[in-house]
Amino acid sequence: MVMPIMLLEMVILAVAFYLIDRASRNQEIIDLDDSCLHITRSFHRGSGEWSFQPYWVQVILEKSRISWHPSRLLLRSHGKCVEVGTCLTDEERLELSDSLKDGLAGLQAQR
Numbered sequence: 703m704v705m706p707i708m709l710l711e712m713v714i715l716a717v718a719f720y721l722i723d724r725a726s727r728n729q730e731i732i733d734l735d736d737s738c739l740h741i742t743r744s745f746h747r748g749s750g751e752w753s754f755q756p757y758w759v760q761v762i763l764e765k766s767r768i769s770w771h772p773s774r775l776l777l778r779s780h781g782k783c784v785e786v787g788t789c790l791t792d793e794e795r796l797e798l799s800d801s802l803k804d805g806l807a808g809l810q811a812q813r
Contacts, residue, residue: 730786734805736812741777741784754779756809763799775799 724746731742739754754777762776775787775795787795 752784756806761802
């Protein structure tokens, strides 16, 4: 009776390690320089790249109507909209939003 339970535990443990490994490979890189805001996303279900002109980018932090739903951080410009920070907590999304707004304002002040 012990062997089947032990095998079941081993399978559950292997599946858990696989899921943790897969999730740890998710990444989102946001690069801001004088001429471009570049976003590179690589998740287990696909990847993508977006580029925006920093002067026109709107940083939008949408609060959910439902209290337990997470907020959404959107970058929008010229009809393109990209959600970033989907793996972050609401506090981290707020920090990222403030950092992006400060960085974009700094670039605009240099002009």
